[in-house]
Amino acid sequence: MSELIDRFLNGERRALARVITRVEAESEEGRELVRALYSRTEAAHTVGITGSAGSGKSTLTGGLAKELRARGKTVGIIAVDPSSPFTKGAILGDRIRMQDLALDPGVYVRSMAGRGALGGLAPAINDVVAVVAAFGFDYVLIETVGAGQDEVEIAGTALTTVLVNNPGTGDDIQAMKAGILEIADVLVVNKADLPGADTLASQLRALLSLSPAGERRPPILKTIAAKDEGMVELADAVDEHRQFLRESGGERKRRETNARHQLLATAQAILLEKIRQRTEGGNLESLVARIADRELDPHTAAEELIATLNLG
Numbered sequence: 001m002s003e004l005i006d007r008f009l010n011g012e013r014r015a016l017a018r019v020i021t022r023v024e025a026e027s028e029e030g031r032e033l034v035r036a037l038y039s040r041t042e043a044a045h046t047v048g049i050t051g052s053a054g055s056g057k058s059t060l061t062g063g064l065a066k067e068l069r070a071r072g073k074t075v076g077i078i079a080v081d082p083s084s085p086f087t088k089g090a091i092l093g094d095r096i097r098m099q100d101l102a103l104d105p106g107v108y109v110r111s112m113a114g115r116g117a118l119g120g121l122a123p124a125i126n127d128v129v130a131v132v133a134a135f136g137f138d139y140v141l142i143e144t145v146g147a148g149q150d151e152v153e154i155a156g157t158a159l160t161t162v163l164v165n166n167p168g169t170g171d172d173i174q175a176m177k178a179g180i181l182e183i184a185d186v187l188v189v190n191k192a193d194l195p196g197a198d199t200l201a202s203q204l205r206a207l208l209s210l211s212p213a214g215e216r217r218p219p220i221l222k223t224i225a226a227k228d229e230g231m232v233e234l235a236d237a238v239d240e241h242r243q244f245l246r247e248s249g250g251e252r253k254r255r256e257t258n259a260r261h262q263l264l265a266t267a268q269a270i271l272l273e274k275i276r277q278r279t280e281g282g283n284l285e286s287l288v289a290r291i292a293d294r295e296l297d298p299h300t301a302a303e304e305l306i307a308t309l310n311l312g
């Protein structure tokens with residue numbers, strides 16, 4: 001393992017890929033690797049790019065990466081649960097750009113599943129982000145699909161969250177309902193070449209004006225990711241938010257919020273796994289049957305399960 005870490009620290013891509021595979025498997029070895037590398041994760045700026053399926057997240061991520069590269073920065077990209085392969089939309093959008101990115105030693109792209117074995121978010125997401133950050137990229141971009149609690153949670157791993165909206169889809173109202181607007185640090189109206197972009201931008205502006213006075217209002221950017229338009233402004237907005245976090249002391253706060261979230265989510269995963277190990281086949285199944293027969297309510301049954309762990 002220490003040889004793998006040495007190669008990782010030497011900047012070998014294949015070592016990075018192997019470390020991610022082990023971390024993703026949630027093996028004991030993977031956890032040891034995270035333990036060994038975790039202290040190195042602080043320098044990278046993590047950016048979550050979220051929004052509904054097909055809103056142009058991959059194309060936008062590619063465009064942002066290209067702009068950051070033009071500024072001499074290195075970029076790691078993690079696409080969580082891509083409903084289309086990362087390159088698909090981007091190839092449609094701009095074939096040459098993605099080829100450039102794929103060949104660029106300053107860019108690393110990796111896809112991963114967002115679901116754990118027991119359903120829910122894969123606990124490994126945070127670990128994979130940490131490992132990619134530890135490799136030494138200046139920026140780590142995390143693309144996630146959807147508009148709901150999962151995305152809010154994934155956004156919890158990033159310092160800056162970019163929310164991608166499209167004109168004329170109506171899903172923005174959904175996004176606001178899910179409270180996702182509250183986690184957006186930068187709002188993007190992508191596909192601004194389609195009708196309704198200005199209307200959407202002003203609707204978003206109106207909504208933001210309802211937030212308490214004195215709070216930071218996220219900028220609203222119009223982009224045409226498929227044509228690389230607005231990428232300079234997007235990179236600027238990400239850096240401005242980073243600067244804001246630093247100057248306001250918000251970076252520390254956000255790191256603590258993220259740390260609290262990750263700690264509790266990890267503890268939950270460990271407990272769930274322990275409960276499963278100790279009760280599978282036996283107690284678990286009998287409790288399941290008794291709930292199904294309405295002999296027992298789920299709450300009492302859950303208390304019984306937890307009692308098997310002897311937590312006191």
Ligand SMILES: Nc1nc2c(ncn2[C@@H]2O[C@H](COP(=O)(O)OP(=O)(O)OP(=O)(O)O)[C@@H](O)[C@H]2O)c(=O)[nH]1
Nearest residue numbers: 053054055056057058059084089093191224225226
């Ligand atoms: N008209 C227009 N189309 C765009 C724009 N940006 C992306 N697209 C297209 O929208 C489609 C989806 O783009 P992707 O980048 O794959 O979107 P995504 O959000 O990553 O999609 P999933 O990962 O599958 O959720 C592709 O056909 C893109 O070419 C844009 O600014 N304008």
Ligand SMILES: [Mg+2]
Nearest residue numbers: 057058082086
């Ligand atoms: Mg995508």
